[in-house]
Amino acid sequence: xxxxxxxxxxxxxxFTAVDDLTLTVGEGTMYGFLGANGAGKTTTFRMILGxxxxxxxxxxxxxxxxxxxxxxxxxxLPEERGLYPKMKVEDQLIFLGQLRGMSKADAKxxxxxxxxxxxIPHYANKKVEELSKGNQQKIQVIASLMHNxxxxxxxxxxxxxxxxxxxMLKKAILEFRNQGATIVFSSHRMDHVEELCEQLSIIxxxxxxxxxxxxxxxxxxxxxxxxxxxxxxxxxxxSIAGVTSVHKSIEGAVYQVESELVADALLTEALKAGPxxxxxxxxxxxxxxxxxxxxxxxx
Amino acid sequence: MREFWIIFKQAFSTKAKTKSFxxxxxxxxxxxxxxxxxSKIIDTVQSVTGGGxxxxxxxxxxxxxxxxxxxxxxxxxxxxxxxxxxxxxSEQALTKKVKEGDIDSFLTLAxxxxxxxxxxxxxxxxxxxxxxxxxxxxxxxxxxxLKAEGLSLSGEQVQTLFSPIQFxxxxxxxxxxxxEELNQARVxxxxxxxxxxxxxxxxxxxxxxxxxxEKSSRVMEILISSVSPVKHMFxxxxxxxxxxxxxxxxxxxxGFIAMKTASTDIPGGFTDFFSFSDISTGTLVYxxxxxxxxxxxxxxxxxxxxxxxxxxxDVQQMIMPMTMLIVAAFIIAMTGLGDPELGYLxxxxxxxxxxxxxxxxxxxxxxxxxxxxLLSIAIMLVTIxxxxxxxxxxxxxxxxxxxxxxxxxxxxxxIQLGKE
Numbered sequence: 001x002x003x004x005x006x007x008x009x010x011x012x013x014x015f016t017a018v019d020d021l022t023l024t025v026g027e028g029t030m031y032g033f034l035g036a037n038g039a040g041k042t043t044t045f046r047m048i049l050g051x052x053x054x055x056x057x058x059x060x061x062x063x064x065x066x067x068x069x070x071x072x073x074x075x076x077l078p079e080e081r082g083l084y085p086k087m088k089v090e091d092q093l094i095f096l097g098q099l100r101g102m103s104k105a106d107a108k109x110x111x112x113x114x115x116x117x118x119x120i121p122h123y124a125n126k127k128v129e130e131l132s133k134g135n136q137q138k139i140q141v142i143a144s145l146m147h148n149x150x151x152x153x154x155x156x157x158x159x160x161x162x163x164x165x166x167x168m169l170k171k172a173i174l175e176f177r178n179q180g181a182t183i184v185f186s187s188h189r190m191d192h193v194e195e196l197c198e199q200l201s202i203i204x205x206x207x208x209x210x211x212x213x214x215x216x217x218x219x220x221x222x223x224x225x226x227x228x229x230x231x232x233x234x235x236x237x238x239s240i241a242g243v244t245s246v247h248k249s250i251e252g253a254v255y256q257v258e259s260e261l262v263a264d265a266l267l268t269e270a271l272k273a274g275p276x277x278x279x280x281x282x283x284x285x286x287x288x289x290x291x292x293x294x295x296x297x298x299x
Numbered sequence: 300m301r302e303f304w305i306i307f308k309q310a311f312s313t314k315a316k317t318k319s320f321x322x323x324x325x326x327x328x329x330x331x332x333x334x335x336x337x338s339k340i341i342d343t344v345q346s347v348t349g350g351g352x353x354x355x356x357x358x359x360x361x362x363x364x365x366x367x368x369x370x371x372x373x374x375x376x377x378x379x380x381x382x383x384x385x386x387x388x389s390e391q392a393l394t395k396k397v398k399e400g401d402i403d404s405f406l407t408l409a410x411x412x413x414x415x416x417x418x419x420x421x422x423x424x425x426x427x428x429x430x431x432x433x434x435x436x437x438x439x440x441x442x443x444x445l446k447a448e449g450l451s452l453s454g455e456q457v458q459t460l461f462s463p464i465q466f467x468x469x470x471x472x473x474x475x476x477x478x479e480e481l482n483q484a485r486v487x488x489x490x491x492x493x494x495x496x497x498x499x500x501x502x503x504x505x506x507x508x509x510x511x512x513e514k515s516s517r518v519m520e521i522l523i524s525s526v527s528p529v530k531h532m533f534x535x536x537x538x539x540x541x542x543x544x545x546x547x548x549x550x551x552x553x554g555f556i557a558m559k560t561a562s563t564d565i566p567g568g569f570t571d572f573f574s575f576s577d578i579s580t581g582t583l584v585y586x587x588x589x590x591x592x593x594x595x596x597x598x599x600x601x602x603x604x605x606x607x608x609x610x611x612x613d614v615q616q617m618i619m620p621m622t623m624l625i626v627a628a629f630i631i632a633m634t635g636l637g638d639p640e641l642g643y644l645x646x647x648x649x650x651x652x653x654x655x656x657x658x659x660x661x662x663x664x665x666x667x668x669x670x671x672x673l674l675s676i677a678i679m680l681v682t683i684x685x686x687x688x689x690x691x692x693x694x695x696x697x698x699x700x701x702x703x704x705x706x707x708x709x710x711x712x713x714i715q716l717g718k719e
Contacts, residue, residue, distance in 0.1 A: 082517035
């Protein structure tokens, strides 16, 4: 069960929201979809869900077009809360579960299981508007997972959750992946993407500017980080050729370098100034890549 | 089709379960019972507080010596419950008593040379309209008798003198009902027209609000990713429509029971006025048909408009033009209650947005040939179909549209988005 987007383009009048997007998400894969606000993430999701039609290219799930017949296989978590504020949690989940093809009895037993798993069984008879934002998000998560979908579209799933609940949700999503579900999720939180996704894309203004596996993305970025902790004055190191940027902190500094050769030069210079407590060559973080790639476009 | 019924059920039951709905329905039913038993209640209250036409004694000073007796006889013959009590006190003494509140009123009677009765009624009460009238009527007939005796006319002769003329109105217009029928129909049509008007306005704005709420709470995105917007829209319209119909039927049943149980012994009371036994079932059937058509016509329009706004606060503003249409229809129909044969009513009864009320008025008040209401119904059905088709196109894009949209120009934008 593979989700495939081939050369998908979506225009609204003169405005191109998504430009020639191609991606493949295989079974049991979690795909990170990154982009600044207004980059075209939600539009892409809406096209995958069939709410909007692409102007060019095609989107297939399991080699078939996605239609309303497919909807029981899809779980969708929208970016903003999509629940009836005045409906009781239980009624609401039964209603949404039924819409995704569940029988009433199935929906009832599943929602019970999920509420317990999310540690909120006592909210079953409360109205959604009476719950806190985090708990509403949990209900929303249950609504998108309870019918055991094979394709999960998660738009900012972790927003509004505290760290404990983020872990709880991560565990649930990973379980789905291990059972072979295909998962696409978007996030502003690079650390979550780094932790969860095997593959990712960064899109900016509708264009895909980076894509591939996490390792490939990092490797092809070329640059590395050198972290040095020292009590001595390291200002001399800033001017070494090949250092592209410097972030100073109380304990020392992080240097972004073009190659490992530059790292050697840094180490030699630093030792000249005196003893150092820590020296490490690190992979670039996704955050660095994102800021560099997207930030540059905006600059 | 499965999803259709799920949404239909959801629209019906969540609304039916809300406190406000249950309370409004309960209050309305209570009001119906209260209203239909109003005359009974007033009677009960009056008999408890001792007001109304209970036994009364009237102090009379009679200088003629014959009038008081005859007046007493007249009172008891008319069952007025008033007894005459001859007073031996002077007029001044009685006036003083009235002023001091010992007695309510007194009457002085005299006969002049031409045997004409001279009566003076003295009272402190400014609001006593009934008693003087009763006394005057009684005295009038006594005078007639006295004069007739003076002219040596027999009772029969007097009767022929006062026999009423035969006056009957006949309308030769083909479509007109008899005056009596028309009056009866007028009340019924007025009540039903009002019900249709209120129900259509209420339930169609409910639809618009529902759709806007779903949009603003973003449930819509989830809904339309499992169900096509068109299906969603029609399920919603039907769901709320059934709710409305159920509520009206409930009121109808309550009204029927209230009528049956209400006191029917008071002539000229409420129940007499609304004698349901005389109502042609045809009018009721038409009322249901025109309510449903009117509702679907306006509800489809409301769903379309509701899909354009993204905040519930903007709903009222958006559906304003639609509300105006219903109000206009109502006003046009109201002007026709007096004369349902006016020319413009005939035209208005074929204009889809006015037809539910105006055609109902005409069909309820006049004996129209069957093709007239049928043509009007057909026109409405076609309009509903067209609106549904057009509404679905707007709806498809409208539900995805967010932002400050509160004008009808957004319809174009929505259709564009719906196509994409």
